[in-house]
Amino acid sequence: MALKFNGTDVPQSGEVRFNNTALAAVKMGATEVWKRQKTVYPGVPVANTQNLGYAAYFTVTNSGSDIKVDAFGGTERGYGRVMLGGFSTIGYSQIYFANLRAFITNSFSHIKVALSDINGNVVQQLIYSEANGFDTTYTASTKFNINSPNGNYYLMLEVESGATHLGKNATILMNGCYLI
Incomplete structure (x- = not known):
């Protein structure tokens, strides 16, 4: 407001x-x-990256103002997550993204955005889909309530793309995350 x-x-x-x-x-x-409002990203660094699938099929590109987390379905599955932060939500009750696009072009895949701990354990899931053809952009008009606003969290961006010879992806692109 x-x-x-x-x-x-x-x-x-x-x-x-x-x-x-x-x-x-x-x-x-x-x-x-x-x-x-409090800026989470850009601002907080990448605190932890976990490659949970075949290394060559998971990439993170972070310019400091834009981040892309991508899993590529090759001969093996691409699967990984990035934790941004940490940050405190004390005094804030909602979180929103200036521009976050999440898309899946492969069956047996998923994307997830959540508040987590440093190890990727989900505290509160914000976005999740495993639908082939999922392609959604979240903007400032979509606000997510923080279930426990008095916590210290990391913003987890997770992607998985099942093994396929077709080179399909599960991708999250983000250029702004804010607390209000």
Whole structure:
């Protein structure tokens, strides 16, 4: 929710200061009218990568502002996960992606996005599909409630592509993740 103050729009990514102190939220009476968002990615590093299938068929490309996690179905299965973070959700109740595209072009495959620990153990699953032909983009309009907002988490991006000689993929592309 953007805040308009004296004719000036203050986006959630902006800053509101009172007595030279940056505020996390602004309330009008008991109603919260603005809350500052926290950037998870870009910002947090790749904390752990796990290759769970054939090494040549799992890749991670991270420019620092865009990340691509890809499993390629070759003669063996491609399967792996990346954990970004850690980060605290204390004071935040939702998570969203500026642009996250997940797609599968192979049967016996899946994609998963979750809040996890450093080892990839899922604390809360956000996105999951194993449907061949799945191709969905998540934007700021899709917000996910955080079940336990007072935790320290990692953002897990997991892909698996079953073995196939056809070279099909399970891919996650992301360029922004935020807490509000």
